[in-house]
Amino acid sequence: MPMRPEMQLPMFNKVLNDHVGHGKLDYERTIRTGELLGLHDHETATISHDGTVFVIAHQCQELKLKLATHELSYSADLVEAGQVGQAIASLDRVRVVFECLIQELDILETLSPRNYQTVRKTLGKGSGQESPGYNQIMAAGPVLWKALSDLLAARNTTLSALYHDPDADSHLYLLTEAYTTVDGLWQKWLFHHFMLVKRIIGISHDTNSLAENKTTMLASSMMRPLFPELWSIRVAMTHEWVEARGHH
Template sequence: MKTVTPEDQLRETLAKPMFNTVLKAWVGDGTTDYEVYLRTAELLSLQTTLDRLTDPDELMFQIVHQAQEVWLKLLSHELAGVVGEVDRDALWETSARLDRAIRIAECLEREIGVLETMTPDTYQIIRRSLGNGSGQQSPGYNGVLAAAEQVAAALDRLLDRRGVPVAAVYSTEVAQPDLKRVCELLVDLDERFQGWLVAHFMLVRRTIGVGHGVNALDGVPTRVLTGRMTQPLFRTLWQVRNELTESWRRDGGYAPGAARESR
């Protein structure tokens, strides 16, 4: 006869409705307004049941990836809103939405850290049940790429309406601070997104490695991730940095330690 441990008892308790002492009501059966609105019964049934997990960490692996897909869905949704606002020249609203998008991207990167608590030997067990799945198949990831292309196109249309090339946005001779602010927020978002890809690369590196002969489940060598993680969403906004530096001159500056005129 199997001995029932306190852990077993706790897990059994957590699987049942629980009495909330503040509300003086039972919660967890899917009938409260909170549960109905968020569809918690359906949401919490989307993971493999405890008795069928290949390893206890598989639940963490599955939940984190599901959460990432939901965040990526929201990020794509916000980027679609950016397209509409940019096309309406509503740049104040655009800046507010981009601030939200940046925070979403930060959430994506932080969540990768949860997966890093899984050791390589544990992942090798979980990996046997993943088929040929890989991050390249992620609908959320591909959705963000598609949405970002449309944001870049909307920015091009905005620049055309203003009659301003990207380089001029960063010129002291062309004062368009609202446009400059939007461009910088897009760079912020792009940097966070690339940071997420870098975090994913490090996750892959510490779980299965990125050496020669190491392939993802879809057959793609893991070493190709080094190129993917540095591919920007908004290439033009990064290229302009190169152009500004290439055209830079020392004229007008001061020698180190030289007296400077007051402004």
């Protein structure tokens, strides 16, 4: 949908005494705003007002997923190098990115079921599984996990020992908790997405995705953690306590 003429680029900026929006100013060249802001001219983005919202909101998600992967790759390097404090700081940045990712899904919750059906007609057989960012984060999981388990082994400890006695190596404990925070937010994103799908197209055994997958499939896939061991340690500890006390 075309924007009102007064709001369209290029436009004159009085402070700069120049036109913004040709993609030629230093800032525009560094950020590549010409390409970035010109990515909304295809069928889905132009079919309706909400088509533009759909495309930009998805592009924002892909960019944030890329940002998170970029940082997770760095976190893995730091864990491998045994730089625990810096790895915690890096994972904390991933936390912020994931929080934004989750919050931003709310933009799509404002699409009405009726308006979405118009957009959906242009999506072919597109599936969420085709999201590059999703695939990258899923691939990051085992890489980060290997880096952490190698570090635990190098420090002669195990996840179980660390969780039973966090003060024995508090930095390592904080690192594993930073992993847990990131994983928890990843699953929250999947859950938010599940609620989004429920709100817009509905979740039921006879509601299929464009790729002919059952929407109910999402209920189980959203529970899949990046680092399963960090969740099973909690279950194991609860079992131990229950056994020690003799009741639930």
